Amino acid sequence: MRDKINQMLKDKLFLVMLVLGLLTIVAAAGVFTVQRGNGKETSPYLEIPGPDTIAQEGTQGDTQVAGASNAAPVEETKEEALASAIKETPANNAGDDLAAEAGAGKDAAKPLVLNFTDTSKMTWPVRGNVLLDYSMDQTIYFPTLDQYKCNPGLVIQSDVSTPVTAPANAKVVAVGSNEEIGNYVTLDLGNDYTAICGQLKEVCAVEGEYLEAGQTLGYVSEPTKYYSVEGVNVFFELQHEGKTVDPLDYME
Template sequence: MKEKVNQMLKDKLFLVMLVLGLLTIVAAAGVITVQRGKGTETNPYLEMPQPEMIAQETTPETAQVAGASDAVKDSQKVTPAPTKAAVAKNENQGNDLAAEAGAGKDAADALVLNFSDASRMQWPVRGNVLLDYSMDQTIYFPTLDQYKCNPGIVIQSDVSTPVAAPANARILEVGSNEEIGNYVVMDLGNEYTATCGQLKEVCVAQGEYLKEGQTLGYVSEPTKYYSVEGVNVFFEMKHQDKTVDPLDYMQ
């Protein structure tokens, strides 16, 4: 009986201690809550700025990226009038391109391709005519030992003699073939063209403009088609793609 009484006292003491512990925890929780209520409460959500604040905080750099301010500025810009020097420079550019390395800047204005039936040109080289122009009948070619038509004239010369442009001209073609060797085709204007063959060290290029008398290249050793005739310059003229006698236009 005594033991049961003791056991009951122990159980009651345990319950009392348990209740006191719970009360202590509750009291502590209340104190903490009161202290938090006295402080500044932190909003757990991110506050978004108002539209007015966004407009105020926008920097000039941000506006420029959008392009609107730049567009306004560009539309208000006034292009200054070109200076006289700039106009003169633009006018000279066309002449520079036309003359290129041949005639040079000073001669560009005077370089006119206006060859006509009344024009006269200088000889590409000075020398005897070894073979005449002949398209209406055949003539004898010693090297080939045969008679045939000749679309140009064959002018006697010496190796390394300078060959001159017969008139103001623009280079249409620089080439080479088996019969007349290295050659240059020139546009003289008004559908007149001239061809010089049997050349070496050609010093002009396609598209280049040349003044009358300017060097095209130098006389070469003759090809195998003219070995008997000897060193020479082959010279041919055409008008509207039809051959004409160059001697009719020589000075």
């Protein structure tokens, strides 16, 4: 019995010595680590950072956050690059050119001052001989109709497809057609003066637009059946306050 007790004591003593030896080894290893860290103490336990530390490191770390001031530049798309180039272009360079191109035609649409008076002069809508003169105080002979009648305007000789131009600055008040003078354009010259150009084709004047003197209204067409003998012509009538007047009194 005594031998068993002695044996147990020996075994316990051995275990104690073994534990002490292990602790000595661990302590020696810790001292060695401290020395390698330039004297800076390090804890043998794992430190878990707190929430404040994690938040601070998130703002100071190398990871870039979208929208941060120190974020790396993102490559621009073609559309963004073009928009930036237009925005940074000097005002007197491409921007003005684009604006000028976008605004082209504004001057043409700008209303003109219509101030035709009894002392104003007009240009001829076409150049040519007068086949039938203005005559409202007496009748003249119309070859195609083979009759005498008054003529409220001028019948001016011309050629098919000759351009017909506005005789003065004017606003187009009507574009129409009738059996006698074919396609026609009615122009407001201002101060109750109105001009009518007939025997037209391919009319390019648009009702409501303003035309400068010399701007094309349309082109000379084949004559209607009322002027087949007289030949190709332009009918031109001038009115003041609704009454016809002699256009030749106002021609240059």
